Amino acid sequence: MNEVKHEAGSPWLGFSLKGQRYAVSLTAVREVIRPGDITPVPGSPTDVLGIVNLRGQIVPVLDGRRRFGLDGGAGADDVDAQRVIVFDDAGTTVGLLIDVIGEMLQFDPADVAPPPPGRAARRDDPVSGVIARDDGFIALVDVPRLCRA
Template identity: 60%
Template sequence: MNALVGASDPRSQHWLSFRIGEQLYAALLADVGEVIRDGDLTPVPGSATDLLGVRHLRGRIVPVMDGRRRLGLPTLPVADPVTVRIVMLSHAGQQVGLLVDAVGELLCSDGLEIAPPPPGRASRSDDPVSGVLAWQDGFVALLDVRRLCRLSGEESHVA
């Protein structure tokens, strides 16, 4: 916990970490709107296989993606259903939920080296992993929210 948020340096990048399977991932805190409990979703026939459905959230219809499927992880039962959350991500005015196994801590990458994605991943243009941050006794895969949620940056395109 030695690099937790708290520094007042505006150049430092703050990240919200979360666990999907056994791996830690993180999204820029500026791209995180909120974290909510898992709830009822309405399926969308003919949608991408990683789209679990849509959810009504304060007057908006928000698509919710399965983090495991989107990141190509095996679909295993959740270890603890009590910790499952939906991380609401946003980019260019668009909002998408990402189902995760558990929310972790806030990280600050200020002064820490962010390495490029592991070889083989970088060759995929749609790969949402933008870098890797050494953290405690492992690493955190840093996600590019625009690529993760397949957002174009245009107001009309969603997941």
């Protein structure tokens, strides 16, 4: 299994989906945009909402809720808070629709625990580990697995 490196002091960007908290390494984030007009693509996988034109580049946008196995499709309690995090991974650009953007995080790699049992068994599961905080857990996202074709 691919081991994700959680480097000491590296900044991570937090976000939420259905009240659950996640974080991605800031080094993989190209930009954060408002959803705008997402054009559906007939026949695409269920976790693909569609595509957006980002300054002349066609970018597929994933439904964060479906990609992480959460009930329900795209949609947040506060549609104005929704954002698309745009990732660059090995020459591939992919967007992820999220409910709410969070704060910048830093943590000690020694605080990272493995994903809950059952999650790691899924080859395409994008969660690489979790960190405990006083107010709950934050799931750490492996961007290459998230951006899989």
